[in-house]
Amino acid sequence: xxxxxxxxxxxxxxxxxxxxxxxxxxxxxxxxxxxxxxxxxxxxxxxxxxxxxxxxxxxxxxxxxxxxxxxxxxxxxxxxxxxxxxxxxxxxxxxxxxxxxxxxxxxxxxxxxxxxxxxxxxxxxxxxxxxxxxxxxxxxxxxxxxxxxxxxxxxxxxxxxxxxxxxxxxxxxxxxxxxxxxxxxxxxxxxxxxxxxxxxxxxxxxxxxxxxxxxxxxxxxxxxxxxxxxxxxxxxxxxxxxxxxxxxxxxxxxxxxxxxxxxxxxxxxxxxxxxxxxxxxxxxxxxxxxxxxxxxxxxxxxxxxxxxxxxxxxxxxxxxxxxxxxxxxx
Amino acid sequence: xxxxxxxxxxxxxxxxxxxxxxxxxxxxxxxxxxxxxxxxxxxxxxxxxxxxxxxxxxxxxxxxxxxxxxxxxxxxxxxxxxxxxxxxxxxxxxxxxxxxxxxxxxxxxxxxxxxxxxxxxxxxxxxxxxxxxxxxxxxxxxxxxxxxxxxxxxxxxxxxxxxxxxxxxxxxxxxxxxxxxxxxxxxxxxxxxxxxxxxxxxxxxxxxxxxxxxxxxxxxxxxxxxxxxxxxxxxxxxxxxxxxxxxxxxxxxxxxxxxxxxxxxxxxxxxxxxxxxxxxxxxxxxxxxxxxxxxxxxxxxxxxxxxxxxxxxxxxxxxxxxxxxxxxxx
Numbered sequence: 001x002x003x004x005x006x007x008x009x010x011x012x013x014x015x016x017x018x019x020x021x022x023x024x025x026x027x028x029x030x031x032x033x034x035x036x037x038x039x040x041x042x043x044x045x046x047x048x049x050x051x052x053x054x055x056x057x058x059x060x061x062x063x064x065x066x067x068x069x070x071x072x073x074x075x076x077x078x079x080x081x082x083x084x085x086x087x088x089x090x091x092x093x094x095x096x097x098x099x100x101x102x103x104x105x106x107x108x109x110x111x112x113x114x115x116x117x118x119x120x121x122x123x124x125x126x127x128x129x130x131x132x133x134x135x136x137x138x139x140x141x142x143x144x145x146x147x148x149x150x151x152x153x154x155x156x157x158x159x160x161x162x163x164x165x166x167x168x169x170x171x172x173x174x175x176x177x178x179x180x181x182x183x184x185x186x187x188x189x190x191x192x193x194x195x196x197x198x199x200x201x202x203x204x205x206x207x208x209x210x211x212x213x214x215x216x217x218x219x220x221x222x223x224x225x226x227x228x229x230x231x232x233x234x235x236x237x238x239x240x241x242x243x244x245x246x247x248x249x250x251x252x253x254x255x256x257x258x259x260x261x262x263x264x265x266x267x268x269x270x271x272x273x274x275x276x277x278x279x280x281x282x283x284x285x286x287x288x289x290x291x292x293x294x295x296x297x298x299x300x301x302x303x304x305x306x307x308x309x310x311x312x313x314x315x316x317x318x319x320x321x322x323x324x325x326x327x328x329x330x
Numbered sequence: 331x332x333x334x335x336x337x338x339x340x341x342x343x344x345x346x347x348x349x350x351x352x353x354x355x356x357x358x359x360x361x362x363x364x365x366x367x368x369x370x371x372x373x374x375x376x377x378x379x380x381x382x383x384x385x386x387x388x389x390x391x392x393x394x395x396x397x398x399x400x401x402x403x404x405x406x407x408x409x410x411x412x413x414x415x416x417x418x419x420x421x422x423x424x425x426x427x428x429x430x431x432x433x434x435x436x437x438x439x440x441x442x443x444x445x446x447x448x449x450x451x452x453x454x455x456x457x458x459x460x461x462x463x464x465x466x467x468x469x470x471x472x473x474x475x476x477x478x479x480x481x482x483x484x485x486x487x488x489x490x491x492x493x494x495x496x497x498x499x500x501x502x503x504x505x506x507x508x509x510x511x512x513x514x515x516x517x518x519x520x521x522x523x524x525x526x527x528x529x530x531x532x533x534x535x536x537x538x539x540x541x542x543x544x545x546x547x548x549x550x551x552x553x554x555x556x557x558x559x560x561x562x563x564x565x566x567x568x569x570x571x572x573x574x575x576x577x578x579x580x581x582x583x584x585x586x587x588x589x590x591x592x593x594x595x596x597x598x599x600x601x602x603x604x605x606x607x608x609x610x611x612x613x614x615x616x617x618x619x620x621x622x623x624x625x626x627x628x629x630x631x632x633x634x635x636x637x638x639x640x641x642x643x644x645x646x647x648x649x650x651x652x653x654x655x656x657x658x659x660x
Contacts, residue, residue, distance in 0.1 A: 261538050
């Protein structure tokens with residue numbers, strides 16, 4: 001926990017302002033946008049001019065969070081218009097903590113008379129006027145929930161939906177190890193208020209791109225199980241992408257499928273780049289150190305999730321990776 | 331809610347007894363066994379002789395729920411020995427409500443001096459001395475949680491783990507529409523007590539049989555998208571099973587993968603039987619009535635989940651199913 005203030009103080013500061021712009025990180029996810037939309041709507045409900053400034057269109061998956069509603073919040077919260085507020089009273093980092101995460105919007109951020117940072121990332125730092133960074137929180141949306149309680153505002157269904165979505169996405173629907181008793185308690189409160197539980201679950205989890213499924217299936221059909229099934233490796237070639245009419249991003253989830261196989265401790269996915277080089281992702285299930293394996297190839301990362309780029313064709317890279325994994329497991 | 335008593339009364343009755351046998355339904359799942367093990371351990375902790383009588387070995391997935399521990403609960407709770415207690419004071423249906431769900435154990439059930447039924451199934455009925463059936467509860471484990479609170483017993487980690495597992499499995503890890511605010515509140519309490527969250531999540535969800543993955547991938551590689559992607563169909567032939575070294579049960583999850591595709595409203599999986607007939611499962615995502623489709627072929631089921639058997643080879647059945655689905659979606 002790194003903070004120079006309290007949520008009570010941040011609540012008071014926001015409520016005393018006339019205009020606020022919220023800044024989620026680039027490439028925003030459900031937690032960033034859910035947190036922003038919830039706070040933006042709560043501020044608007046108090047008669048404060050509020051906007052969420054974004055750099056790019058929202059990912060389709062979470063567009064629903066900013067669907068136009070009724071009343072004072074009816075207008076969308078997210079905008080790409082830097083002139084949404086000419087000179088904002090307050091600018092707030094939400095789910096991020098530095099100019100490097102808001103890119104082209106950084107200049108606008110610094111036009112605020114006051115700056116605030118609300119984040120939950122472990123490595124976050126802040127030089128803002130007020131900052132509240134709590135890495136014990138599973139999601140920034142949990143902090144926003146507490147902030148709205150401090151503000152004494154009413155939660156409507158769209159605010160509850162936004163916070164709920166943020167918590168679901170950042171906790172892997174309560175599966176990840178960051179999930180806390182408080183995550184569950186907040187969701188219970190949100191369910192009492194009323195959320196569109198079933199619709200949100202369908203939206204988040206029953207919305208898989210068929211191209212992803214085709215690509216995964218094709219790659220899995222040729223996966224290798226090594227070391228008595230303790231390791232699983234799959235390759236995604238440019239040829240396979242063409243066959244499946246898919247893009248490389250459709251292979252993002254493949255590494256998790258491999259890691260979740262019974263008996264598998266180390267998973268690796270090799271991706272053939274257009275340059276001819278090979279990108280490799282590694283995951284470990286419970287004890288192996290895959291950062292160490294990635295470092296063998298000049299890469300790095302976390303102990304259970306790492307990656308590297310091998311400057312070789314995918315077949316050559318595959319042989320090297322298999323040798324390294326078998327070594328690590330022996 | 332169908333009951334002739336309160337959990338307080340059931341708690342008192344159990345605490346006043348000397349011996350209890352708990353009866354989960356045949357082919358028991360995480361909720362049935364989690365509920366039984368939690369109650370069994372709590373009773374043993376009070377010095378009451380308690381056993382869970384089962385018909386078959388526990389499924390590997392949930393074996394961990396009955397792992398031997400320390401102290402008075404050290405011995406496993408589950409047994410196949412009908413003489414575990416010669417003449418029990420109380421026999422309890424857990425997560426079921428009739429002899430037809432406990433099969434060969436029914437005779438033993440009726441040797442109890444008193445009988446109790448604790449269940450959450452919508453269609454449950456009971457003629458036991460005491461019964462408490464609440465279909466509003468997402469899991470029987472939630473009822474057991476409340477019962478243990480009424481009993482005033484201490485929750486240890488293994489009891490908390492068992493109840494947590496039951497709730498996770500019966501709510502699809504809080505995704506299914508049966509999930510309530512109370513599900514989340516109980517889990518928050520269990521997390522405060524202390525549960526092995528990460529180990530249980532790995533056990534339940536990172537334990538996929540590679541044969542299932544291979545079979546699913548092979549079937550998905552040949553799936554058909556119909557009606558502009560509103561329907562998805564996959565076939566599992568005996569030949570495919572041999573190619574993947576898999577059993578038909580490894581195709582159980584396939585229908586969910588199809589339903590969860592973006593844009594898909596109706597999913598169907600056709601399974602070639604050894605007899606030459608074709609079993610068909612249907613799922614709908616949000617509005618279609620697949621019970622109606624199944625009835626066209628003499629089958630039935632729920633509005634969003636149904637099935638039938640077509641007395642024809644899989645290729646002929648496939649054509650018929652496609653026609654029926656296209657009709658339903660037009």
